[in-house]
Amino acid sequence: MPKINKSLILLSISFFSLKSFALNINIPQDIANNTSISVYDISSQKPVLDYKANTPRLIASNMKLVTTYVGLQRLGADFRWQTRVGYTGTIESGVLNGDLIIIGGGDPNLSADELAAAIATLKINKITGNVIYSNQYFRDQTKNSELYPEPFAEYSAEPSGLLINQGLTRVSINLNNANKVTFANPQVLDYTINSNRLNVDTKVNAACPYPDTFITISANQKTLYPSGTIPYSCTGKDMTVYIPNNKLYDNNAIAKILSQSSIQYNSIIANQLPESTITFASTKYSESLGAIIYTMNQQSNNLYAKTIFMTRNNESTPTTYTQSKTSYLDTLNKEFKFNELNQHSLENGSGLSRHEKLTTEHMIQLLNNLYSSPNKDLVLQSLPTPGNNQSTLSREFINYSNMLFVKTGTLSDVKAYSGYFINQKGNVYSVSFVINGLNDSKTKQQQLNDFKQTIQNILDQLNKSN
Structure with missing residues (x-):
């Protein structure tokens, strides 16, 4: 029996482009079973490389790319969440003879200063009734499964x-x-x-x-x-x-706003809106969905992803977790057949999950769809590129700044990169690299190094291609 070098598994894959050539990829044995790779030439619309591309794997925050697609499909890039401020009764000489009403509409980035400014439009210094707010736009919370949860993070x-x-x-x-x-x-x-x-x-x-x-x-x-x-x-x-108690936080934040604004009031009450007529005086609009997606992908913001997950339409209709999850899957199923994502596995759309899995082949399908959509530029600009200190890719693959645009994904045993690579000649590739099973603390760093070096080798060869 001939001697076999078990340290490397040598793959020779041919490009299926107009000018084919061999793509020689050395995948170290320590990551060969747990790695999936897919590369697609968007310019020629042909696959370049598929390695274990049909194996479902945890994709960590690469799931935010799926949520990007669903959010744009369901809501549109210009969608904005609304927070409304109003009152019952009448306002006379700075006195509100009635209740102050605050109705939340799911804005994931509402600041205390913005809410204070909305209340200030009423020009009041005293409320004879109560401050009543509603936080029931989302009727319940998303599900999460983590190996090492940090509820106070x-x-x-x-x-x-x-x-x-x-x-x-x-x-x-x-x-x-x-x-x-x-x-x-x-x-x-x-x-x-x-x-x-x-x-x-x-x-x-x-x-x-x-x-x-x-x-x-x-x-x-x-x-x-x-x-x-x-x-x-x-x-x-x-x-x-x-602190995982949003009601307690809201009560304290509203009390502080009223105190700093020198507004007298009786009590702060949650989710008991009056039956009497509400006069709305101010509506605070959030950033656009497009801006929220930019921050979500650049900084891997789980809150933004979960908020998009829970917002099932562009109306101000309250929603439950089950309704939102069903809507999310229905939106995906109109275009894709991602069998790994279903009612049992889909949790929150952020990747903070031990069940949300996809194949790299499916990630390529998603990326190709986004690239051919009217939102191509929005999506591309939202993805981290090496050297941007405000993103999650600031120090990796640094020689491909403004050429590699990928969503990163990290769990304790998962690393993933999915997005686009534009080579020096302007050819565009959709790429997806995923590794699972980084469980052994003694070998994890070496496996990560091997995984990243494999990606580097692929990018180097793609950059030289015609």
């Missing part, structure tokens, strides 16, 4: 009919004289923050653009315990906390 924020400041609280990180972490305000809603498990490395001068990257927050009853080791450069910056 920013990425765990959930959609709500009325979501102020994305439900997030920012707490400034300080150091005392003994280089121990303290917080400027150790109280977040009804939780107290204990800093004893959070350490500072004063010896390493590492950058700290986002302290949350180094911090995991757990809870015991009403105490939050941030843990981890942060670089010294994190001092003076903010840790972000999400």
Whole structure:
């Protein structure tokens, strides 16, 4: 028996383009079984490479590309969520003789300042009745399945009919004289923050653009315990906390707005809209869906993806999770047959899931559809490109800045890249690279390195193609 080099599996794949040539891809054995790759030449409309392309795999945040498609199909790029402010009764000399009404319409990026400005249009300083708000545009929450859930992390924020400041609280990180972490305000809603498990490395001068990257927050009853080791450069910056109780957050945020605006009132009541006539005085519109998609894909924003998932039409009709999921699947099924996504596997459209799987072949079908659509430029611009420090692809494949445009996806055992590659001659390719099974801490980094090097090799060869 001849000796076989088991360290590499050598694939020689032919391009099916007008000018065919061999694409030689070396896939290391340690990732050969868990990797899927698909490359399609959009310019010639022919497949280039399919490696385990029909194997369903977790695609992590590449799922946001599916949600991009569904959102554009269901809502349109110009769709905007609405927050309405009105009142019952009458307003005389700055006194509202009735109730102040706030009706949320699902805006995922509504700030307290924007809501305060909407209330200010009423020009009132006293409310004889109550402040009544509705956050029931989404009747329930999405489903999530994670290996290591972090319910107090920013990425765990959930959609709500009325979501102020994305439900997030920012707490400034300080150091005392003994280089121990303290917080400027150790109280977040009804939780107290204990800093004893959070350490500072004063010896390493590492950058700290986002302290949350180094911090995991757990809870015991009403105490939050941030843990981890942060670089010294994190001092003076903010840790972000999400409390999974949007109603409690709304109550506190509205109370603060009214206090800062010097408006007297009786009580704040949720989801008990009066039967009397409501006079609407102000409507706050969100950013367009197109702008939301840009941020969602650049920064891999789970809240935005889940909000698009839950918004089943462009009307102000409240919706349930089941209705939204059914609508999402119906929209996909009109164009595609993605059998892996169904009522049992589809969860939230963000990729924060152990069940949302697709094949790279299906990802190519989706990408080709988006590229041929009127929203091609919107989609392309929304995808991270190497070297953009505001995106999730800032430091990878750096020699292909403004040539590689891909949505990244990361779970503890998953890495994925799907999008487009434009070579030096202007040929456009849709590409999808996915690896699962990164479970072994001893081999994970090597597998990741091999996976990325394989992608680099493919891009290098595509860049030289005619």
